Amino acid sequence: MRYDAIVIGGSYAGLSAAMQLARARRRVLVIDAGVPRNRFAKAAHGFFGQENKPPRAILQEAARQVGAYPTVAFVQDEAVSAEPDAGGFAVTLAGGRRETAARLVLATGLRDELPPIPGMQERWGATVLHCPYCHGYEVGDRQLGVLANHVMSAHQAALIPDWGPTTYFTQGIFEPDAEQAERLAARGVKIERSPVVALLGKAPALDAVRLSDGRIVAVGALFTATKTHMASPLAEQLGCAFDDGPLGAYLRTDAWKQTTVTGVYAGGDAASPMHNATLASASGVMAGVGAHQSLALEIKPAA
Numbered sequence: 001m002r003y004d005a006i007v008i009g010g011s012y013a014g015l016s017a018a019m020q021l022a023r024a025r026r027r028v029l030v031i032d033a034g035v036p037r038n039r040f041a042k043a044a045h046g047f048f049g050q051e052n053k054p055p056r057a058i059l060q061e062a063a064r065q066v067g068a069y070p071t072v073a074f075v076q077d078e079a080v081s082a083e084p085d086a087g088g089f090a091v092t093l094a095g096g097r098r099e100t101a102a103r104l105v106l107a108t109g110l111r112d113e114l115p116p117i118p119g120m121q122e123r124w125g126a127t128v129l130h131c132p133y134c135h136g137y138e139v140g141d142r143q144l145g146v147l148a149n150h151v152m153s154a155h156q157a158a159l160i161p162d163w164g165p166t167t168y169f170t171q172g173i174f175e176p177d178a179e180q181a182e183r184l185a186a187r188g189v190k191i192e193r194s195p196v197v198a199l200l201g202k203a204p205a206l207d208a209v210r211l212s213d214g215r216i217v218a219v220g221a222l223f224t225a226t227k228t229h230m231a232s233p234l235a236e237q238l239g240c241a242f243d244d245g246p247l248g249a250y251l252r253t254d255a256w257k258q259t260t261v262t263g264v265y266a267g268g269d270a271a272s273p274m275h276n277a278t279l280a281s282a283s284g285v286m287a288g289v290g291a292h293q294s295l296a297l298e299i300k301p302a303a
């Protein structure tokens with residue numbers, strides 16, 4: 001069967017897009033490999049109505065609600081290629097299936113590359129964190145650190161004292177400029193220039209960091225920026241254009257979340273410079289509505 005739309009990625013953005021298409025009574029296939037970006041966190045925060053729930057539970061309930069619409073089908077697999085096909089698109093899955101649709105929605109998310117310091121990965125989402133709005137409250141009043149990994153790290157360090165006493169670890173690279181230094185001082189942020197070389201404590205707990213000069217500094221949670229990468233090469237295969245974001249490239253889209261390839265829509269972290277579950281869900285809604293309206297108004301993708 002040729003679907004009206006294939007949604008690749010069945011998380012916050014993909015399920016939000018699929019919901020709009022399903023409610024417009026369109027035939028939708030959701031393909032999901034089941035590895036959302038926040039799977040490392042025990043609970044999600046700041047997402048309206050879902051406070052403190054495990055990410056898996058949020059997504060399972062959303063998938064159940066989307067799947068209740070009779071025109072929706074799900075497949076748990078990885079989409080390994082996508083290409084134009086007969087005025088629409090064909091998607092091939094790792095398991096060998098080939099599916100076709102008039103429209104594609106890419107909601108494939110991002111992959112995080114952490115700074116290469118021993119002990120970071122096993123604490124990711126627990127005591128090594130990217131976003132104070134997502135997890136700062138839970139580590140409030142601990143000794144907090146910001147490990148510089150980005151030109152915006154000094155800016156992040158100036159925010160963190162709202163959650164606890166803060167040390168900014170420059171890693172010997174991201175020295176604050178005069179204005180940043182003044183702001184950090186005004187906010188009571190300590191600055192350490194000797195690089196952090198190891199994280200200490202029984203993971204996922206964090207007790208302290210070891211510096212390259214041998215000193216040990218007590219830290220109960222560490223914020224850091226990751227480098228982000230597309231979780232899937234499909235957008236590149238399709239020839240979609242990208243823009244540079246603060247942490248990595250993201251898909252260029254118009255106001256209706258259509259990419260630069262006609263008929264290919266995109267939502268969520270993969271198509272935004274700002275990342276959280278609410279923003280991903282909102283842009284997924286827009287991608288679903290955009291895809292539906294292009295179908296309803298019969299704006300055909302380029303051959």
Ligand SMILES: Cc1cc2nc3c(=O)[nH]c(=O)nc-3n(C[C@H](O)[C@H](O)[C@H](O)COP(=O)(O)OP(=O)(O)OC[C@H]3O[C@@H](n4cnc5c(N)ncnc54)[C@H](O)[C@@H]3O)c2cc1C
Pocket residue numbers: 008009010011012013014031032033034035036037038039040041043044045046047077078079080107108109110112124125130134135231232234267268269270275276277278280
């Ligand atoms: C550790 C951590 C904790 C976080 N905590 C919070 C929080 O508390 N609150 C908050 O608002 N935000 C939080 N975030 C941010 C949040 O996780 C993301 O903004 C959100 O997951 C983005 O949703 P998405 O649908 O765009 O992508 P994702 O949730 O990453 O989902 C992408 C989906 O697409 C699938 N996929 C990818 N490629 C393919 C393919 N080729 N074929 C099939 N399926 C594919 C993946 O398996 C995945 O299921 C956190 C992020 C991290 C890293």
